[in-house]
Amino acid sequence: MDAEHPLDVLIIGAGFSGLYLIHLLRGAGFRVCALEAGGDVGGTWYWNRYPGARCDVESLQYSFSFDPTLEREWRWSERYAAQPEILAYARFVARRFDLYRDIRFGERLSRASFDPETKEWQAFTENGSHYRARFLIMASGCLSVPNLPALPGLEDFAGRIFHTGRWPEAGVDFRGRRVGVIGTGSSAIQSIPVIAREAAALAVFQRTPNYSVPAHNRPLDEADYAAWFAARDHIRTTARTATVAGIYGDYGTESALEVDEAERLRRYEARWQAGGLLFMAAFRDLRIDAEANETAARFVRSKIRALVRDPETAEALLPRDYPIGTKRLCVDSGYYETFNLPHVRLFDLRRQPLVRIVKRGVMCGEGTLVPLDDLVLATGFDAMTGALMRVKIENGRGLTLAEHWRAGPRTYLGLAVAGFPNLFLVTGPGSPSVLSNMMVSIEQHAEWITECLTALRASGAAGIEASAEAEAAWVDHVAEVGNRTLFPRAKSWYMGANVEGKPRLFMPYVGGVAVYREICADVAREGYRGFTRLAA
Numbered sequence: 001m002d003a004e005h006p007l008d009v010l011i012i013g014a015g016f017s018g019l020y021l022i023h024l025l026r027g028a029g030f031r032v033c034a035l036e037a038g039g040d041v042g043g044t045w046y047w048n049r050y051p052g053a054r055c056d057v058e059s060l061q062y063s064f065s066f067d068p069t070l071e072r073e074w075r076w077s078e079r080y081a082a083q084p085e086i087l088a089y090a091r092f093v094a095r096r097f098d099l100y101r102d103i104r105f106g107e108r109l110s111r112a113s114f115d116p117e118t119k120e121w122q123a124f125t126e127n128g129s130h131y132r133a134r135f136l137i138m139a140s141g142c143l144s145v146p147n148l149p150a151l152p153g154l155e156d157f158a159g160r161i162f163h164t165g166r167w168p169e170a171g172v173d174f175r176g177r178r179v180g181v182i183g184t185g186s187s188a189i190q191s192i193p194v195i196a197r198e199a200a201a202l203a204v205f206q207r208t209p210n211y212s213v214p215a216h217n218r219p220l221d222e223a224d225y226a227a228w229f230a231a232r233d234h235i236r237t238t239a240r241t242a243t244v245a246g247i248y249g250d251y252g253t254e255s256a257l258e259v260d261e262a263e264r265l266r267r268y269e270a271r272w273q274a275g276g277l278l279f280m281a282a283f284r285d286l287r288i289d290a291e292a293n294e295t296a297a298r299f300v301r302s303k304i305r306a307l308v309r310d311p312e313t314a315e316a317l318l319p320r321d322y323p324i325g326t327k328r329l330c331v332d333s334g335y336y337e338t339f340n341l342p343h344v345r346l347f348d349l350r351r352q353p354l355v356r357i358v359k360r361g362v363m364c365g366e367g368t369l370v371p372l373d374d375l376v377l378a379t380g381f382d383a384m385t386g387a388l389m390r391v392k393i394e395n396g397r398g399l400t401l402a403e404h405w406r407a408g409p410r411t412y413l414g415l416a417v418a419g420f421p422n423l424f425l426v427t428g429p430g431s432p433s434v435l436s437n438m439m440v441s442i443e444q445h446a447e448w449i450t451e452c453l454t455a456l457r458a459s460g461a462a463g464i465e466a467s468a469e470a471e472a473a474w475v476d477h478v479a480e481v482g483n484r485t486l487f488p489r490a491k492s493w494y495m496g497a498n499v500e501g502k503p504r505l506f507m508p509y510v511g512g513v514a515v516y517r518e519i520c521a522d523v524a525r526e527g528y529r530g531f532t533r534l535a536a
């Protein structure tokens with residue numbers, strides 16, 4: 001497949017979004033091809049092979065729901081599946097629906113240009129391949145471009161350097177090694193307990209402490225599966241149509257301030273014992289009311305104090321300067337307890353700044369050398385926009401996407417961009433995306449796009465383009481809803497704050513998957529309100 005044989009749709013990425021899009025669009029009769037930079041399907045789960053990598057949404061819910069037969073054919077072994085199992089699932093799905101034949105691996109898109117004459121995208125890869133397609137769908141992931149901060153002296157380090165998001169396929173042997181981990185986000189919090197089991201010494205360099213709740217991961221058994229299948233339809237439908245995060249569960253309906261302290265603590269304790277992200281669902285106002293939020297933050301701090309024996313280390317691990325949940329809550333298996341091990345040490349970079357990385361380790365504070373053999377950068381991603389901004393996407397009228405987004409991402413529904421015809425984003429900025437169970441959001445976007453292309457084909461139109469007015473109104477709405485929450489109070493990757501020079505604004509749509517689904521459905525029902533069609 002190449003420029004000689006134009007496609008209907010070119011999909012960028014063969015993670016879960018790309019896979020489902022191939023399946024749906026091919027089934028609807030479109031000629032499709034997906035380009036994937038990696039060597040296999042799986043996206044996030046292909047690249048993030050670091051020790052301890054696992055999903056923080058329960059596997060039964062973090063899985064495709066579009067085919068109930070598929071659900072009966074695949075068994076998750078644990079409540080929260082580890083990366084190898086999720087990757088195996090992606091491969092299973094790709095084989096099951098014969099998707100491999102429409103994927104080109106080792107192909108990274110470098111430039112895509114819309115031709116207003118032919119109303120086609122011309123796409124070019126780093127390998128020099130050239131594709132033509134009527135529609136271009138960027139399913140390139142929200143957390144797919146590693147963030148490599150400018151750490152002074154990194155190039156001088158004589159040991160091995162790894163980034164959690166680009167982990168070697170063959171794995172890494174840390175036995176007998178002195179390992180340093182930079183960062184304490186979700187990737188670090190998952191990997192630290194596992195690396196500590198192997199390493200001779202482990203130094204954790206923390207700039208900002210994170211809030212983490214226990215996963216209480218465990219094997220799934222027949223009883224779990226019986227319960228799941230008994231309620232499966234209800235769970236799936238409710239997650240899609242009646243929740244904010246696309247996760248079915250028990251959502252508190254009261255304010256944290258409506259109940260007394262004893263009752264509040266009882267509810268937090270119950271959530272802590274249950275484990276997982278639904279800790280934040282204990283009360284309805286934890287993400288919107290600072291005082292309510294602080295009650296939950298205080299509870300987690302008390303847990304950290306109880307779990308970490310050394311009072312000074314415990315104190316340094318306490319997050320204080322942003323509301324709980326406004327950076328993504330972490331879900332861990334033994335993170336805080338790891339600091340009780342004699343060979344694990346926390347370095348608080350707020351008190352002892354990282355001065356320089358040198359040949360044999362890290363210098364911090366006033367000249368303390370932490371000797372290291374290996375350095376693990378758990379420094380996150382250029383989230384949500386990174387993969388889109390790195391491709392030169394030109395609209396055929398002299399504008400690139402990077403220029404259009406100079407002051408921050410602008411989309412209509414997180415799905416389309418004004419001035420860029422026949423371009424779709426999956427789980428893009430301005431959609432619930434990373435605030436939701438990605439599987440729920442991916443399925444909704446893939447289905448919406450497929451219906452849209454099918455409707456366009458039926459009407460004889462050559463394409464579709466979001467209007468500038470619709471985009472502006474949506475950008476305002478996303479900001480307005482975001483500003484009603486506590487999210488803008490944290491320097492998070494949701495805000496673009498983790499990447500130097502990136503515009504600061506709250507990128508995902510916090511209105512929730514249920515509301516958002518309705519809005520998207522209304523737009524379609526009203527003949528794609530806010531879009532204009534391209535004449536054939």
Ligand code: NA7
Nearest residue numbers: 149182183184185186187188207208328378379380381493
């Ligand atoms: P995150 O959550 O962005 O965490 C990155 C961590 O790296 C965080 O603790 C950062 O501290 C730290 N960091 C980044 N740059 C530096 C420098 N220059 N010096 C010291 N520390 C630094 O990424 P993850 O990969 O853990 O998780 C991303 C998402 O993937 C996660 O939320 C899940 O949804 C899955 P900071 O907080 O910026 O001070």
